Amino acid sequence: MFQYFLNKLATTIPTFLGISLIAFAFIRVLPGDPIMLMAGERGVTPERYEELATQFGFDRPFYIQYKDFLLNILTGDFGQSFVTKHPVIDEFLARFPATLELSLSAMFLAVLVGLPAGIVAAVKRGSWFDHTLMGISLTGYSMPVFWLGLLLIILFSSILGWTPVSGRISLLYYFDIHTGFMTIDALMSGQKGAFASAVSHLILPAITLGTIPMAVIARQTRSAMLEVLSEDYVRTARAKGLSTFRIIGLHAFRNALITVITVIGLQIGVLLAGAILTETIFAWPGIGKWMVDSIFRRDYQVVQGGLILISSIVILVNLTVDLLYGLINPRIRQTRG
C-alpha cells in the first residue's frame, strides 16, 4: 500500500511542474510588456523600468528566472497583486474558505439527493420514478448553471423575497472570523439570527453549484447499482432469504461505492470551474470571483498564482481519490500499483 502511495505521489510531480511552467509562461506570453502592465496607466521612467526589470529578474535568462520562480512558489511566495499590493498567497487564503464552504455545501446537497435517488431508481428500474428521475437528471446535466442561478434569484429573491441576492451574510452581523466558514463562525458568535442569515445567503449558490454534480451522481449511482444488482452474489443473498434492505444496503451498495467515490472525486474539478460562474452571479467572495475579477483588472500576478494554487488543489484531490480507491478496492492496488 505504501508503495502504491509513493507511485501515485510520484506521478503528480511532473504534472505540478507542468502547471508551474504554464503559469510562468503565462505572464511572459501576454500581449504587452509585463513591466508596463505592472506600472499601470501612469507609465514609468526608464530608470524605474530598469529597476523593476532587475527586481523581477526579467533581464536574466529564462531558465534562471524559472528556477527562482519555482523556488519562490515552493516556499509559498507567489508575488504581490499588481492592484492591491498584498501578497497573492494571503489574498488566496482569505478567500479560499468561502469557496470551500460553498463547494462542500454544494457537494453535500448533491450527494444527499443524488445518491438515494440513484439507488431507488436502480432498485425500481423501469418505474415512473426511474423515468422521471433520469429525465430530471439529464435536464440538470444540460443546465447552464449561470442561467439557473439567475432564475433562482428571480424566483426566490425577487418574487418570493425569501433569500438575499448576494454576499455571505447580512451586514447587520459582525463577529470575529475563526474558521472562515460563515455558517460555523455565525454559530460560534452566538448572535441571534446570524446563523440563519448565513444559511439563507448560502442556500441559492449551493443549489446552483450542486445541480450538475447532483445529476451526475444520480445517473452514475443508478448505473453502478444496476450493474452490481445483476451480479451472482446478490442473487445468492436473495436466495438465502436476506431482506431487500440488507441486500441493497450491505451487499450491493458497498460494491457500487467504488464507482460513486470516483465520480464524486471527479466532480471536484467541475465544482471549482462551476464556482467561477456561481460566485460571479451571487457576488460570493471566493477564489472563483477573485480570478475573474483579476483577469478583468489585468492583475496577472494574481492570475498566475491563482492558477497554480487552484490546480494544486485539483491535483491533491485527484491523488486522494486515487488513494481512497486503492483502500476500498484492493484489486486496483495490486494491478496498477
Place this chain on the structure above:
Amino acid sequence: MSTTTDVASASATRRAFDEFWHYFSESREAVAGMVFMIFIILVAILAPVIAPHSPIETNTDFLRKPPAWQDGGSMQFLLGTDAVGRDILSRLIHGSRYSLLVGCIVIFLSLTFGILLGVTAGYFRGFYETAVMRVMDVILSVPSLLMALVLVAILGPGLENAMIAIAVTYTPHFVRLSRAQVISEAKRDYVMASRIAGAGRFRLMAITILPNCMSPLIVQSTLSFSTAILDAAALGFLGMGAQPPTPEWGTMLAEAREFITSAWWMVTFPGLAILITVLAINLMGDGLRDALDPKMKRS
C-alpha cells in the same frame, strides 16, 4: 474488379447503418433529440429568412417590451424586446448559428488534434507517449473554465479565441480515448496481418487501426458538442466570449443580468434556448452511445 468491391463495401456500409439505426431508433428520447437538432440546424441555416427583425438593429420606440401574451406586449415582438429595443426572438434565431458553429469548430479542432496525438502516442509508445500524456494531465488538472479564461486573457476576448480556448481544454479527453483504443486494437490479428502484408506506419495507423476506434470518439464528440455550447455561453456570460452586439446566447444573458428583476423575459429565453439545445444533443448522445458502443451502455 474495382466496381464489385465498391458495391460490396457500399452494401456493407448500408448494413452497418441499418443496424445502427435499428438500435438508435429504439430510444424515443434519442429520436426526439435528433428531430429537435434537425429543427435547430434548419433555423440556423434559414435565420435571415425566418427572423422577423434584424438581430442587431436597435429601436428606441420599443424598449423592454414584454412578450406578446403579457400586458403591454405585441404580436410584432413575440418574445419581447431587450434594453435597446432589439427583438429577442430574432436574436435567438440568429444566436443558434453561433452555438452550432462553436460546437462544430471546437469538435473539429479537439478531435483532429486529439486523434493525431492519441493515435501516434498509442502506436509509438515509449518516451513520446509519456511526454504527450503528461502534457494532457497538466491541461486536465486545471479546471476547464479557468483554463479557457486564462487562454482568452492571453489571446484576447472574442468568439474565435473562446473556441480555440475551449478546444484546448477538450483535446486531452480525445487524446486519452484514442490512445487507449489504439493500444487495445494494435494487438489484434488483423493489424498484424496488415503489417506482415507490408503496410507502412501511416497506413497502419490511419487506415487499418483508426476506423475501428471511431465509435467511442463519435460518442465523446456528441457529448463534447453540448458542453462546448455551454462553455462558450459561459465565457460569453463572463464577457470573455462573443462580444456585444453579437446575438450569442451567453452574451445575451450577460446583457440581461441587470434587468433580472424588471424584465424576466430577457433572462429567461436565451437560457431556455441553451438548455433545450444542449438537452437535445445530450439525448441524441445517449442514443448514439447505446447504439454504437455496447460497452458503454447505460444498461
